[in-house]
Amino acid sequence: MEKLTVDVAIIGGGIVGSATALALRKSGMSVVLLDKGMCGAQASGVNAGGVRQQARDESELPMTRRAAKIWPRLHEVLGEDIEFRQVGHLRLARSEQDVQMLEDYARMAHDYGLYLQLNSGKITQEMFPWVSRKIAGSSLAVEDGHANPRLVTPAYSRAARAHGVDIREFTRVEHSAWTGSHFETSAPELMVKSKYLVNAAGAWAGKFIELFNESAPLTLRTPNLFVTEPVSYFMTKSIAVCGGAVYFRQVERGNVVLGGGPGWGDLSIERARNRADTTLGQFQRAIELVPELSGLQIIRSWSGLEGDLPDKLPIIGPSQTTPNLIHAFGLCGHGFQLGPAIGEILCEVIRDGRSETPIDAFCISRFDKVEEKKLANAR
Numbered sequence: 567m568e569k570l571t572v573d574v575a576i577i578g579g580g581i582v583g584s585a586t587a588l589a590l591r592k593s594g595m596s597v598v599l600l601d602k603g604m605c606g607a608q609a610s611g612v613n614a615g616g617v618r619q620q621a622r623d624e625s626e627l628p629m630t631r632r633a634a635k636i637w638p639r640l641h642e643v644l645g646e647d648i649e650f651r652q653v654g655h656l657r658l659a660r661s662e663q664d665v666q667m668l669e670d671y672a673r674m675a676h677d678y679g680l681y682l683q684l685n686s687g688k689i690t691q692e693m694f695p696w697v698s699r700k701i702a703g704s705s706l707a708v709e710d711g712h713a714n715p716r717l718v719t720p721a722y723s724r725a726a727r728a729h730g731v732d733i734r735e736f737t738r739v740e741h742s743a744w745t746g747s748h749f750e751t752s753a754p755e756l757m758v759k760s761k762y763l764v765n766a767a768g769a770w771a772g773k774f775i776e777l778f779n780e781s782a783p784l785t786l787r788t789p790n791l792f793v794t795e796p797v798s799y800f801m802t803k804s805i806a807v808c809g810g811a812v813y814f815r816q817v818e819r820g821n822v823v824l825g826g827g828p829g830w831g832d833l834s835i836e837r838a839r840n841r842a843d844t845t846l847g848q849f850q851r852a853i854e855l856v857p858e859l860s861g862l863q864i865i866r867s868w869s870g871l872e873g874d875l876p877d878k879l880p881i882i883g884p885s886q887t888t889p890n891l892i893h894a895f896g897l898c899g900h901g902f903q904l905g906p907a908i909g910e911i912l913c914e915v916i917r918d919g920r921s922e923t924p925i926d927a928f929c930i931s932r933f934d935k936v937e938e939k940k941l942a943n944a945r
C-alpha cells in the first residue's frame with residue numbers, strides 16, 4: 567500500500583477539482599487530485615460548453631463575474647487553446663412579459679457590473695437577421711460565449727500536473743475520515759494523509775457528505791444535448807430563450823450544438839444518454855427561434871451526470887460537521903462557466919479561511935434550515 571502525505575487531497579478531477587488543484591499548488595500547497603476515471607470525463611467534459619453569465623440567480627452573480635474575468639485569459643493560464651470564443655450570449659424574449667423580465671434582470675445585473683444590451687424585436691432582427699421575426703426583444707451579454715468542454719478540464723489537469731500537483735487518475739476513493747488532526751483518504755492500494763479535504767465529486771458527492779454525517783437533497787440531473795451536421799457559419803451568438811426551454815450555439819467548424827430538457831442517466835451504473843423525445847422537441851423549439859436550423863441533420867446526441875439541488879444553487883464552502891473539509895458540488899447544470907472562479911475561491915477558503923467572493927448563499931446548512939422550517943410549520 568502506497569502512503570502519501572499532502573496539504574490537500576481533492577476528490578474529483580472535473581473542472582471544479584482541477585481548477586482548485588491548480589490554484590492551491592500555485593499558492594505553494596502540496597496537492598493530490600484523485601479521480602475514479604480520467605480528469606474531465608464526466609459532466610465537465612460532456613457539457614454544452616456554454617460560458618454564460620446572464621439568467622443566473624443574483625447570489626451567483628459575484629462568482630460568475632469573477633469567472634467571466636478569467637475565461638478570456640484562461641488559454642494563457644493553461645498554456646493551451648481551449649477554443650474559448652467570446653461571441654456573446656443572446657437571450658431572446660417571445661412576449662412583452664419576457665421583455666419586461668429581461669429589463670428587470672438587466673437592471674439588477676448592472677449593480678454587479680454585468681452590462682446587458684437590451685434590444686427591441688426590430689433591432690434584434692436588424693442585428694441578427696437569422697432570428698425569427700416573432701421575437702419580441704433580446705438581451706446581449708457581450709462578454710459571454712462558449713468553449714470546448716473536451717479541452718478545458720484536461721488542460722486544467724495538465725497545467726496542475728506541470729505545476730506539481732500529484733494527479734491520480736483511475737483512482738476511486740472508497741473511504742475518508744477525519745482523525746482529529748488530519749484526513750485519511752483511501753483508494754485501492756493508496757492511503758492519503760492530508761490536512762484538508764475537498765469534496766468535488768460532482769454527481770457522486772453525496773457519498774462524501776454522508777461519510778462526514780452531513781446531508782443535502784442532492785439528486786441527479788441529466789441535461790439532453792445534441793449536435794447537427796456542419797453548415798456555413800451564420801449564427802454569430804450563443805442563444806438562449808426566456809423560460810429556458812432550449813439553448814444552442816454554432817461552432818466555427820459549422821456544427822450547431824443544442825441542449826435543454828431531460829436526458830436519461832443512472833448513477834449506479836455511471837451511464838447517461840439522450841432521450842429521443844426531448845431531442846426532437848428541443849429541435850422544434852430551436853427552429854421556432856432560428857428558422858434556418860430547419861432541415862439540418864442531427865448527427866449525435868448525448869447526456870451527462872450532474873448533481874442537482876432543489877434551489878438550483880450549488881453547495882460551496884466549509885462542512886458544518888468536520889474541520890478542514892470543503893465541499894463544492896451540485897452545480898445544477900451550469901458549473902462549467904463557474905469552474906475557474908470556484909477553483910480560486912476554494913483556494914482562498916483553504917489558504918485564508920475566507921473568500922473575497924461571497925459564498926454564504928451556497929452553504930450546505932441552508933437545507934437544514936428548510937427542514938427546520940418544515941418541521942416548525944408541521945408542529
Ligand SMILES: Cc1cc2nc3c(=O)[nH]c(=O)nc-3n(C[C@H](O)[C@H](O)[C@H](O)COP(=O)(O)OP(=O)(O)OC[C@H]3O[C@@H](n4cnc5c(N)ncnc54)[C@H](O)[C@@H]3O)c2cc1C
Nearest residue numbers: 578580581582602610613614616739768870897901902903
Ligand atoms: C449534459 C450537460 C450539459 C451542461 N451544459 C453546461 C453549459 O453549457 N454551461 C455550464 O456552465 N455548465 C453546463 N453543465 C454543467 C457543468 O458541466 C457542471 O456543472 C460542471 O462540469 C461540474 O463540474 P464538477 O467538477 O463539479 O463535476 P464533474 O465534472 O462531474 O467531476 C466530478 C469528478 O469526480 C469524480 N469522482 C466521483 N466520485 C469519485 C470517487 N469516489 N473517487 C474519485 N473520483 C470521483 C468523477 O469521476 C468526476 O470526474 C452541463 C452539464 C451537463 C451534464
